[in-house]
Structure formats: structure tokens, C-alpha cells
Amino acid sequence: MSSIIELKNIEKHFEDGKNTRVKVLRNINLDIKEGEIVAVVGESGCGKTTLGKLIVDIHPPTEGNIQYLGREISSLDKKSYKDYRLGVQMVHQDSFAALNPNKTIFQSLSAPLLKHKIVKTKAEALELISKYMEDVELAPVEQFLYKYPHQLSGGQRQRILLARALLVKPKLIVADEPVSMVDASLRISLLDLMAKMNKLYGISFVYITHDLATARYIANNGRVVVMYLGNIVEVNNINDAIQNPKHPYFKALLKAVPVADPTQKGMISQLPLKSMEIPNLKNLAKGCKFNPRCIYATELCESKEPELRELNGSLVACHYAESILGGNEHDKSGC
Template sequence: MSLLKIDNISIEFDNRVNKKEKVKVLSDINLEVGEGEIVAVVGESGCGKTTLGKLIVGIHKQTKGKILYKGKDISKLKRAEFKDYRLGVQMVHQDSFAALNPNRTIFQSLSMPLLQHKIAKNKAEAEKILKEYFAEVGLVPQEQFLYKYPHQLSGGQRQRILLARALSVKPKLIVADEPVSMVDVSLRISLIDLMTKMNKKYNISFVYITHDLATARYIAKNGRLVVMYLGKIIELNNIYDAIDHPKHPYFHALLAAVPQSVGKRSDGGSKELPLRTLDMPSIINPPSGCKFHTRCPYYTEKCEKEEPELLQYKGGYVACHHVERIEREREKVKEVI
């Protein structure tokens, strides 16, 4: 049984321009996360990655479908069971400064959930718990960080504090939304190493949301990769097969655009995939059929008329009408190379 199962989820928001219409931000999402598994979610800005993360932790509610946690529909959980879900699924936000109350010390902010959920009986016990997790994330001596305000700490230190906050309630799953994008490059690997350490030590599952393919591959070495485009999952596979042998034209183009490839390319890496246009369609008025057809070099009329399903293909899943033809063409290119 999966720890978390997202079953045919869609979510719509109000259109601020035309209040009579809705904007579908996520459409027919299906995803499972196992215990101790790391799943990386990649895609361009506006593809729905962060919305998916907020949906998982309960910040947003779906319009259609259901989320199962430990086999139970979270919309039907009793109060005590829902509390277990909220504690068991935590989020590490991209903006560490916005995620911490600037008017409270770190101890005041982090001790509150421990006391509220009776994980700690009093402030002294809360301090003991927090010191333990501060040591885990490399914030020592702990007193030097516990009683400071967020603005007195660096971005890397605040990000470690957010991770310690998530760990302090002993979660089963952490959704990490672009956790290293606002941190200096020199600190990114150390933070990712910290998350993989927590994954192995506590068997915590991670949903790692990013636009950076290099960090996605680094953290999800033994996990899976989810590729999103305009609110849809278009490819899902284990991390190595996904990056070394991309199936969907969009993901192939995404990999080809990386200055130094994070993996082999199915065309030998000789050329970038020439797109029909570089303009990304609006999620407010998305194209009919396959959402990528306006940019796809393999476009046919079928792409415009019929939306492809996410179907199993060679050990992974891909949503493309012409995946077999594309595979054959790439094999020919490799033979020439």
C-alpha cells in the first residue's frame, strides 16, 4: 500500500478577469508515493508543481478526485485521523523568510506546533526536542539560532530551520517546494544531502519540486521523476530512464536546453529539439487536445483534436500519441551518430 495516493485529482481556481469562468490548474493527476520514496517533480514555471505540493499538504482542496493517506480518503477522516495526516505530511517552502514570522524568535515559531499538538509538554521539553533536530540539520551551537529572529540568519540557515521544523513533528512525508532555489549555489548540495540523509535515517518520503533537473537527479537517485506541463503529468519514470531516455518531446526539449546535460540524450546529445514556437500557452486558455501540440515538432492533427492519456510505455508512463514513431526516429539518429 502506498503512503500517499493522488487519485484523478483536478483543481480549479476563480478567473480574476472573468469571474464566470474557472481556471483549471491541475487536470486528472494520478500519482502514488511509497514509504521512504523520493519523487522529483519538474516542469516550467506555471505548470502546476507548487499547486500540487500545496494540494498534498492540505493548503488547497481539489475540485475533483481524492487523496488517500495510508489508504484512507483524507476528506472522510475523523478529527483525530486528520490531525495525524496534518502532522504526517509537512512542507518546506521555497521562501524561507516568508515562511517564518519576522516578529517571533525561531524558538517561538517552532515550539508552537510542538506544544499545540502535545508533542512537548512544556517549553523546556520543546527546547530539548528542537535542539535535537537543530543538531541533525547542522545548526550548532543550537542556542545561537533558537533565540534569534529570521532576519538575523542567512538564507541557508533559515532553510535548515524549516527542515528542522518539519522533522520535529516526525512526519512520514515532506513536500519540498524549490527548497534550494533561493540559496547560494555552494550550499545547495549540502541541503540536498541533508534531505537524503533524513530520508535514509527516518524513512521519510519526499516530494521534491523543482525546475532544476540537476538537483532533481541528485536527490532522487533511486526514485522517480514526474514531468508536468500545463497542469498535466506528461511523463513518469524512474529517474535514470527518464533523463537518459526521455519519451515525451517536451521533456526531450527540456533536457536538450540544459547547457551541460545531466544525462545522456536519446539523440546522442548532438542537437536541441527544434520547437515550433518558444511561446508557452496560457493556462487560462490552454490549447485543445495535447497541451504541447502548439510547440511540438512532431505535431499532427490528431494532437490538436485528442488529448493523449498517460499510458504505460517501456517501464514508465508517457502521454503522447506518437511516442513509438518518435522512438524509431531517435534510434535512426543514434545509428547515424
């Protein structure tokens, strides 16, 4: 499969208002292939949303480059850049904030179609919008088109956002926590809807979440990208990653998933972590950024940052991944 998006040596820094640069993303290398679903997981503040915004060019990278269909987006001509912006869409977490409260659903959905001349008339826009509204299971269409965002439920608004993204026939959709603000009973239906769009139209998805259960559900046949404090620490097929986590941070994430078992007490105290506290991005440790919390850390981890490297068909950034994977977690002599 060919790549839709390639991120090469990406760094992203932000000014904190005190003439200090905060590194939010560091040395990010990632490619998104045609028709695949990639789940990006990690704790709050790890850089997941910033990564998504770089992919859709809301934020430019500080260093490195992003390629769309093999061409660097910063060097695209006007027509090619327009193709890229239409080809890579984003579905935001807050559906209410993402829709203009003063416009009806039809006005919000028809505006990009008319602006980009995908259709010529409002009648053509209505026909196309109706098709995609039915695709996202908002039928009969007439019950929704002429309502305002506040008149719809959170789940209905998220379906509207998905329909809006689909209308311009994208190759890739970045979905940033798309089900976190809807009722639990609706989450599976929205995930099923995205999986359906992936199969029906061959659209790739980057699914950003802190919820491992929904990540595994949506990307069951795809990959997981695990992030920690601006770094990618593991990339693998999601089922293999969950069965055989290679990075100690991902092992801790999996241990933190609640289990419906009343006999499991004191779960937090049993987590394989030295500390529950997440370090400040302005004052990160030398060497491996996870070493202050890692129960396997040694002097090597404190002095040298591990590179993302290949291991058994996956990528992992850990000096001792082999021994951790093999279950011999205290014998690091062979690594």
C-alpha cells in the same frame, strides 16, 4: 512498498475574478510510496506548486480525491485528520516568509510541539529541538535558537524550516523549490541533508523544482514526474527518464540544460520545439496541450488528447512515444 499519498483523478480550478474558471490541474493520478523521493519538474506555471499544496491540503481539489494511508482525507475524523496534517509537512521556497519575523527560532519551533502536545514543557521542547537542530547541522544550537529570522542566512533559515517539519515526525515532506533562494554553494549541502533525512528516518520527499540538475541529484534512486500545463506527461525512474526521455516536452527540457562547452553555440535555436512561447491556461489547444510547440505533432495530436499510459516500465502521455523513443522520430505509422 505501501502508498502514503494517492491522488486520484485530481482536477483543480481557480476563479480568475471574471467568473471564469482556469483549470490549473487536470486528471492527475499519482501515488507517493513510503521512503521514496519523487522529483516534480516542469516550467513555471505548469502546476507543480499547486500540486504540492493539494498534497498538504492547503488547497482542496475541485474534483477527484486524495487518500492518506488508504483513507480519503476529506472523510477523516478529527483525530485522523490531525494525524494526516502532522504526517504530511511542507518546506516552502521563501524561508523568510515562512517564519514569523517577531518570534525567535525557539518560539517558532516550540509552538507546534506544545500545541499538539508532542511535549509537555518548554524544557522538553528544548531537548527535542536541540536534537533536530543538530540533525540539520545547526550547531552549536545556542547560537541559533534565540535569534530572529532576519539574523540568519537564507541557508540557515531553510535548515530551520526542515527542522520544524522533522519535529512532528512526518511520513512525507513536500519541498517546494527549497534551494532556489540560497547561494549555489549551499544547494548541494541542503540536498544532501534531505537525502540524509530520507535514509535516517525513512521520510518520503516530494521535491518540486524547475532545475533538472538538482532533481537528478536528490532523486537519484527515485522517480521523476514531468508536468506540462497542469498535466502529468511522463513518470519514470529519473535516471532512465534522463537517458531515454519518452515525451517530446521532456526531451526539450533536457536539451535546454546549459552545457559548459564554449563550442555549443545557438543552443536555444537548436531546441526541438516549434515555439518558445508557453500557451495561456485560459486558451489551451484542443487535443494534446503540447501540440502547438511539438515538432512531432500531427492531426491526431490536434484532435485527441493522449492518455497517460504504460511504456517500458514508465508512464507517458504521447501518441508517438514509441517512435520517438526508438529514434525514428518521423515515422509515426506504427503508433
